[in-house]
Amino acid sequence: MKLESLKPHFPWITLVVLVLIVGLINPSFFDPSSLILLVADIVPLFIMAMGMTFVIYIGGIDLSVQQLANVVTVVATVYLANFGVGVALIAIVIGAAFGAVSGYVTTRLFVPSFVSTLAMGFVALSMAKWLSGQRALAMDATMRNDSFGWMFGSTAGIPNELMIAGVLLTIAWFLQARTTFGRALKAVGAGELAAVASGLNVDRVKIIAFAISGVFAAIAGLMFSVKLSGGDANLANGFLLLAIVAVLVGGTPLTGGVGGVVNTAIGTLIVMVIRAAMVYLEVDATQQQMVFGIVLIAAIALTIDRSKLRGVVK
Amino acid sequence: MYELQQVDKHFPGVHALKAIDFKIGRGEIVGLVGENGAGKSTLMKVIYGAYQPDGGTIAVDGKAVRFHNPRQAMDYGIGMVFQEQSLITNLTVAENIFLGFEQQFVKWGVINWKEMTAAARAQLAKVKLDIDPSMITAKLSFAQRQLVELAKVLTLEERVDGDLVILLDEPTSVLAREEVELLFQLVRDLTSRASFIFVSHRMDEVLELSDRIYVMKDGEVVDVVAQREAQVETIQHKMVGRDIDKEYYREQKQLDYERTDPLVSFNNVSRAGGFEDISFDLHPGEVLCLVGTEGSGREAILRTVFGMDAPTSGTVTIKGRQVTRFTAQNGVANGIGYVPRERKIEGIVNGMNVYENMTLSQMDKYASNGVLRIGEEKALARDWIAKLGIKTPSEFKDCAGLSGGNQQKVVLAKWRSGGSDIILLDHPTRGLDIGAKEDVYEMVRAMSADGVGIILVADTLEEAIGLSHSIIVLKDGQFQQRFEGMPGSKPTLFDLVHHMI
Numbered sequence A: 001m002k003l004e005s006l007k008p009h010f011p012w013i014t015l016v017v018l019v020l021i022v023g024l025i026n027p028s029f030f031d032p033s034s035l036i037l038l039v040a041d042i043v044p045l046f047i048m049a050m051g052m053t054f055v056i057y058i059g060g061i062d063l064s065v066q067q068l069a070n071v072v073t074v075v076a077t078v079y080l081a082n083f084g085v086g087v088a089l090i091a092i093v094i095g096a097a098f099g100a101v102s103g104y105v106t107t108r109l110f111v112p113s114f115v116s117t118l119a120m121g122f123v124a125l126s127m128a129k130w131l132s133g134q135r136a137l138a139m140d141a142t143m144r145n146d147s148f149g150w151m152f153g154s155t156a157g158i159p160n161e162l163m164i165a166g167v168l169l170t171i172a173w174f175l176q177a178r179t180t181f182g183r184a185l186k187a188v189g190a191g192e193l194a195a196v197a198s199g200l201n202v203d204r205v206k207i208i209a210f211a212i213s214g215v216f217a218a219i220a221g222l223m224f225s226v227k228l229s230g231g232d233a234n235l236a237n238g239f240l241l242l243a244i245v246a247v248l249v250g251g252t253p254l255t256g257g258v259g260g261v262v263n264t265a266i267g268t269l270i271v272m273v274i275r276a277a278m279v280y281l282e283v284d285a286t287q288q289q290m291v292f293g294i295v296l297i298a299a300i301a302l303t304i305d306r307s308k309l310r311g312v313v314k
Numbered sequence B: 001m002y003e004l005q006q007v008d009k010h011f012p013g014v015h016a017l018k019a020i021d022f023k024i025g026r027g028e029i030v031g032l033v034g035e036n037g038a039g040k041s042t043l044m045k046v047i048y049g050a051y052q053p054d055g056g057t058i059a060v061d062g063k064a065v066r067f068h069n070p071r072q073a074m075d076y077g078i079g080m081v082f083q084e085q086s087l088i089t090n091l092t093v094a095e096n097i098f099l100g101f102e103q104q105f106v107k108w109g110v111i112n113w114k115e116m117t118a119a120a121r122a123q124l125a126k127v128k129l130d131i132d133p134s135m136i137t138a139k140l141s142f143a144q145r146q147l148v149e150l151a152k153v154l155t156l157e158e159r160v161d162g163d164l165v166i167l168l169d170e171p172t173s174v175l176a177r178e179e180v181e182l183l184f185q186l187v188r189d190l191t192s193r194a195s196f197i198f199v200s201h202r203m204d205e206v207l208e209l210s211d212r213i214y215v216m217k218d219g220e221v222v223d224v225v226a227q228r229e230a231q232v233e234t235i236q237h238k239m240v241g242r243d244i245d246k247e248y249y250r251e252q253k254q255l256d257y258e259r260t261d262p263l264v265s266f267n268n269v270s271r272a273g274g275f276e277d278i279s280f281d282l283h284p285g286e287v288l289c290l291v292g293t294e295g296s297g298r299e300a301i302l303r304t305v306f307g308m309d310a311p312t313s314g315t316v317t318i319k320g321r322q323v324t325r326f327t328a329q330n331g332v333a334n335g336i337g338y339v340p341r342e343r344k345i346e347g348i349v350n351g352m353n354v355y356e357n358m359t360l361s362q363m364d365k366y367a368s369n370g371v372l373r374i375g376e377e378k379a380l381a382r383d384w385i386a387k388l389g390i391k392t393p394s395e396f397k398d399c400a401g402l403s404g405g406n407q408q409k410v411v412l413a414k415w416r417s418g419g420s421d422i423i424l425l426d427h428p429t430r431g432l433d434i435g436a437k438e439d440v441y442e443m444v445r446a447m448s449a450d451g452v453g454i455i456l457v458a459d460t461l462e463e464a465i466g467l468s469h470s471i472i473v474l475k476d477g478q479f480q481q482r483f484e485g486m487p488g489s490k491p492t493l494f495d496l497v498h499h500m501i
Helices: A003-025 A032-041 A043-057 A065-083 A086-108 A113-132 A141-152 A160-178 A180-197 A202-228 A239-250 A261-280 A285-303 B040-047 B070-075 B093-097 B113-126 B142-154 B177-190 B203-209 B232-240 B298-306 B328-333 B343-347 B354-358 B360-366 B374-388 B404-417 B434-449 B461-467 B493-500
Strands: B002-011 B014-024 B029-034 B055-060 B063-065 B078-081 B164-169 B194-199 B212-217 B220-226 B264-271 B275-282 B287-291 B313-318 B336-339 B422-426 B453-457 B470-475 B478-484
Touching (some): A003 A239, A032 A043, A032 A160, A043 A180, A043 A202, A043 A239, A065 A086, A065 A141, A065 A239, A141 A160, A141 A202, A160 A261, A180 B343, A180 B360, A261 A285, B002 B040, B014 B040, B029 B040, B029 B203, B040 B164, B070 B078, B093 B113, B113 B142, B142 B164, B142 B177, B177 B194, B203 B232, B220 B232, B264 B298, B275 B298, B275 B453, B275 B478, B287 B298, B298 B313, B298 B328, B298 B336, B298 B422, B298 B453, B328 B336, B336 B404, B354 B360, B360 B374, B360 B404, B404 B434, B434 B461, B470 B493, B478 B493
Parallel strands (some): B029 B212, B336 B422, B422 B453
Antiparallel strands (some): B055 B063, B264 B313, B470 B478
């Protein structure tokens, strides 16, 4: 058994090992009801990471997701009174538009995705600040419950948040594994030049991938906003790093072509367990990003496909 | 002094070197010839330390050695003059000559440029090149750069105690005749300092310069000839290793084609930097071969037919309709299949399995409303695996793990199963072993018999002559000559070479 052939199994092995370690430190971790709450709590992050998976799968990155979620929290809070449930549609349109523009800039104007999405992120951030007047806004409690109360109830003991995550995961998985788009995505991620020479519309595939990432980030922002019953331009800060970590530790490397949304589900759980462990070990909240920064570097170094890196890494 | 004994090298699916015995004495010039894919470049890489053999021994002065990288080989006096030049063009000549070995000129952490320039001048004198070492390399001519490369390798003389072995990989391919003469004279003079291994596909040059010639074929040394006994014909015969008979290229299966409505027409088509004023027709069942040296415009024409490159002037007509949008998507939609030279990069997608690769260009045929009918894809793959005799455990096998010949079959199956009736083949047999090559020839004949029009850029001239109905010779992007090549009236090698160079 070679190390290389074990590589696809690293994520779930890591997850199991971490769960056992945390369980040893604190046996109350295994308490079902608190475990379910812990998982439900991480759903907005998971949705964001799932969208990001599509972009990383084609060898790009989307740094705009956190700011997109921020602007959506503001939009949702501001327009809830006017449109009710309709703000969900507005959020999705905003997400798709931002993502598609990032994709267009990346593919047609040849701006590397880390720059194009970073720039689009600042556009979103600025929009959020302008719309919110730099204040933390609150939702009207009745209207919130009327329109989106269903998001946070529970059915047969399972939080609805988890149901939503499950439905979105199923859709994303289907898209990735069973559709022509998903196959094209795989071809672009694993061998872009061969995809071009097979007559695929590679630019379109890439733009759609960025748009999907935008849509998922917007949904994440909406859920987060409803959950906290408000919106401001900094509400989702801290999500970006965790989302990237979730995708990479899940086993979708920055070089793309392997992994996928199911991997990201595992990756998000790993993030959750690490976070829980830090709580038990009484790591200060301000120090957590240090840990995740290091985890991110380790995850990239371990998962990246060096044979795909041509020339010098800059 | 330098010797290989029974050296073996394997790559996935290929036995690249088979028990090679090779030696070179002090001051000797040894030629190395063979067809593309015979194992010359693998052998060279083993010699200068880029590859490690997986069997046999390397001995320098009778002592067994093992090189883990080219730098270690250099410590034993083995240097390489690269065909694609390895000089960094925005550095000065002196910096290039001592690249990586600047330490000798460093005092207190600072390079003594004067000293380095003087040392560089001494190296340049060895190759009789009178230029200022502090010149930027980009300003040199190609021939001058070649000499700088040689001077760079000759710095080994000062660094290493033992004898030098210098590999020259196709050093003459871009030189003019008189430059070649100068280079040869220089190499002969330098035999007092080093031994040379000379690799070239120009047989006459190898014969002229080398004391002994190693002839390679299919990863083996099939003969070693001394210069005085060497004859071009016998060496060529041994390189090919068989009578290039009609059977090999399936000439008995070559049918005439219909001179009816052409599938592809080029009318005075030009592409800046690629080719100029090219016209031809490709008919159903015709195999049209583009012949020329590297950079003569062959590949550029293929890419323009496919639609990956747009022409700058002239009209391209495919199946009676003028092409206005030049994209690969359009090409595929017009029934064109492209089998690229870079099989592992543009041909197959590494990381996707056999059926995913086969349907990549035609996914819409295996999908309803964007949802794939994977069962049908698998059935198609099984069908074509059987039809073309693709050696794979199943349709689920990652194509990266298949041998070159089987990867090529997957690429061909992709286009043929999609109903492409114009097939562009760019070096379809490159790097394949004999059996796999014959399979490709068989497929070319079968496609031709089905009325598929084929444009071929062949790996060797023999292949071009053997397979084609018509041959267009190109030089520097210009049309030179057209030959008709039905069995029995095929042009000879000489006819073609005459127009190529």
